[in-house]
Amino acid sequence: MLIQKNIKKDSFMRFSNSFIYTSKEAPSDATLPSHIYLIRGGFIQGIGAGLYNFLPLGKRVLEKVRAIAKEELDSAGCQEVELSFVTPSELWMESGRFEKYGKELLRFKDRKDAEFVLGPTHEEMMVNLVRQYVKSYKQLPLNLYQIKTKFRDEIRPRFGLMRGREFLMKDGYSFHKDEADMVENGFNKMKDTYSKIFTRLGLDFRIVDADSGAIGGSGSKEFMVLADSGEDTIVVCKSCDYAANIEAAKRSPTKAPIAKEGEEVEMTPGLFNTPNISTIEDLCKFFHIDAYYTIKAVAKKALYDDGVEKLVLFFVRGDSDLEETKACNSVEANELIDISEEELIEAGLVPGFMGPIGLQEDIIYKIDSELKGQKTLIAGANKKDYHAIDVQIPDYGAFFADLVAVSEGDCCSSCGGSLYHTKGIEVGHIFQLGTKYSEPLKAEFLDENGKRQPFVMGTYGIGISRLLAAIIEQNHDERGPIWTKATAPFDIEIIVSNIKKDDELNLGDKLYSQLKELNIETLIDDRKERFGFKIKDYELLGIPYCIIVGKKIADGLVEIVDRRSLEKEEISIDQVVSRVKELVG
């Protein structure tokens, strides 16, 4: 009762007694505009590595994003649930991810010594929930989601809300009787729904082919907000609509450099003495040959469950780069790490002179698919100071895999057009999961023939809190963020230039009440500050529009500022409200 008494109905929207604190100075570690402005504008407060408090302004934006996601998901037939954040580790052991997920999974014990994890994603919990209630194909399809805090103990949290350890994520899971239904009523439906969500949020985004990562599964697409500061590299085709995360990008194989007339590359098979020639660059100079005709060796240590480590070798064409995620997937490792020269020597390998031919039998290796059946290549001879000439790669065998990183200027595998790189922020990811979790967790139903079948699943995520950062990365200027209409903490702000002038304060208050009547979310800056101070703050809050009630009142005018263009429009007092209605829409 006491608390209620103290809260005026409209108190929150009055700057003078709101919990909004802006700052002229940014935290010294912040480099990204989104990080700087979120802190300076008083949207969030950093509280530890990758941990943030959401203050009233930030919370309002977060709720807007959440509400839009919820509306679209609900209208697509999804149902919201909320699963326990602390999850018993048994479920994670059942799915096999207790080990696989690695150190990002925060584990701890309760007073009875029972082991738990903080949910980094909730496939296990959701499958567990559904398998207890859904027993028949008649109950399918089903699409459940939640919007809930997640915790991932990231190696290196950074960039504010972009890569936090604790963050708000929408995670959804769909259950189907078969693959076709999953693709149509799960995956594709979510693809459309996500597009609607990001469009409503006012974002410029691309849907790209993606790697499936630790979640596992087959087909997957990422929703990328295009921004220079994005952590992901996206490969985009200039000529067609092909777009992919570099971790999954494809290209058509590189072509041999055009030989000069009358010249053809010929090689005499055999070993060639190449003292101290251990890099591709040196090799090309030595033989006067293009890197296209060489094979590059990359050694890594692959980490598997239960601490198993294996040395692995990857071979790609000398003019190409290894894509680590692809390489990791090709050997089904949890992670690849660097390996020292000493370790290579210990394993009987010759750093600088490693090649695919004549390796010891116990070495695990993969060769890039583009090299399949290729001839006239130079590769390390697995012997110090020797290279093998005219190496021929067979066109059969299980040791081929797509390993190369697509570079700018490579050719599109769909249309042959030129590919280029751009940066993106991953804000959504949809997967065709199949039975990856339903099988180990024995989540089954009875089909039309009374036969037990595992659910065919899809899983879908949106980084809700990351979206705040993504919106700003795409929408800001040197003065602060520029929220999109759908995400701004308020529709409009009213600045009363000088509250000591009764006519200004009264008009501000009057407009404020009128806008409230119209359900337009309004913040009135009625603080005892000077005009310059308030307009700077307005720009730092990034609210789409601002009404300045100030000295033009004498001419019967106020001004409306457009945050994006920073243009001021003078308008007579009796027309303001209808004009605002138009603008805010």
Next chain:
RNA sequence: CGGAGUGUAGCGCAGUCUGGUAGCGCACCUGGUUUGGGACCAGGGGGUCGAAGGUUCGAGUCCUUUCACUCCGACCA
């Protein structure tokens, strides 16, 4: 995980080398002036100097240990 660095008032920092009563700017409080692009004057409050131990008459400063945080990298032999 490897490398580098930083912990001093709510925030941003100086002081540490060369030990001797803890400082500056912003923010905050009081009073006054000012009021259309982050005002000014005067006065004021606020710190176990990340933690623990050691050296010393005396430690923010030197030594040891530890914790936390940040940045860069994790790429081809």
